[in-house]
Amino acid sequence: MTPAYRLADCHLHFEGSLPVETLEVLGRRAGHRFADRTAFEDARSAVRDAKTFLSLYADVCPLFESPADYGEAASAIARSLASDGLTYAEIYVSPEIAARLGLDASACLREIDRGFREAEAEGAIHCNILLDAVRQWGPESAERVLDVHEKTGLASVVGFGLGGDETSVPTAAFAGVYARARALGLRTSVHAGEWGGTESLTEALDLLRPDRVDHGIAAASDPELMERLADEATTLWISPTSNVATGVVGSIEEHPLPRLLDAGVRVAIGADDPLFFATTTAREHQLLRDQLGFGERTMRQLAENSWRAAFLSSSERDRRLAEIAGHHPPRGRTQPSVSS
Numbered sequence: 001m002t003p004a005y006r007l008a009d010c011h012l013h014f015e016g017s018l019p020v021e022t023l024e025v026l027g028r029r030a031g032h033r034f035a036d037r038t039a040f041e042d043a044r045s046a047v048r049d050a051k052t053f054l055s056l057y058a059d060v061c062p063l064f065e066s067p068a069d070y071g072e073a074a075s076a077i078a079r080s081l082a083s084d085g086l087t088y089a090e091i092y093v094s095p096e097i098a099a100r101l102g103l104d105a106s107a108c109l110r111e112i113d114r115g116f117r118e119a120e121a122e123g124a125i126h127c128n129i130l131l132d133a134v135r136q137w138g139p140e141s142a143e144r145v146l147d148v149h150e151k152t153g154l155a156s157v158v159g160f161g162l163g164g165d166e167t168s169v170p171t172a173a174f175a176g177v178y179a180r181a182r183a184l185g186l187r188t189s190v191h192a193g194e195w196g197g198t199e200s201l202t203e204a205l206d207l208l209r210p211d212r213v214d215h216g217i218a219a220a221s222d223p224e225l226m227e228r229l230a231d232e233a234t235t236l237w238i239s240p241t242s243n244v245a246t247g248v249v250g251s252i253e254e255h256p257l258p259r260l261l262d263a264g265v266r267v268a269i270g271a272d273d274p275l276f277f278a279t280t281t282a283r284e285h286q287l288l289r290d291q292l293g294f295g296e297r298t299m300r301q302l303a304e305n306s307w308r309a310a311f312l313s314s315s316e317r318d319r320r321l322a323e324i325a326g327h328h329p330p331r332g333r334t335q336p337s338v339s340s
């Protein structure tokens, strides 16, 4: 599936972006039950809420047994995203997952960086890294993530974010970590307003001052919060299939995305975990055309937003926006829409 516009996806997680073939290879090497694709697909079909999703994620992590495994996976991910029609990606990597597996987190991060560069040299897309702290492991764990960044100093690390169980450790505990991330020159994002409500999202905005938010769809129930997001031009990086799979939204047709767009909130679309949700970034965009009736103007706006919110230089961002401005979608793709 080729997207109509060049797209950036900056809401992807490393383990959740593995191509299924790489999952099988790593599974065979590790003697893990996911060496059998059917066993993985059965586990995937059992995901219905935050708990079952986080459990599947945790099941996949031990597939990595060495820094080299991470490097090999990084190359496979960059190639897979390129073949899915994406142009640029920022991918969350959790050094603390590697550390908990008994691996050298800095060596794993360097291998991921090497794997991305190697794949790019062979024609894959450019992938940058967002360092990810796991909320339920607390602020000390998040501080160690930044320690790894200080130690490795990789140019491909462009941002820092918080993921995991939104209902676990209170947001206030991470305010100092975010201040340190900014002082280190990193841009910031946070998973909020997904499994938590409007209060969780407001706290994240007030206490962490992120450049953008992953999910954030709880805002759709609060006109004042939507107005704030629109005024502050904070991008919500939304993943519709993920929201349905983890039970936050009943169906794509019920997704609050149109309400957020109508309120002027800046939205970009991400696949989150293509492996776990059996999706791709291009498929997420296509779903919005097919199931929410989004027209050309809205699709173009979503593509533009993906470049506006990416942690790229202003010259690179402007170049991509100019490309879209000069783009004329093929005849027959334009559909009438309530949202355009």
Ligand SMILES: [Zn+2]
Pocket: 011, 012, 013, 163, 191, 214, 272
């Ligand atoms: Zn996510």
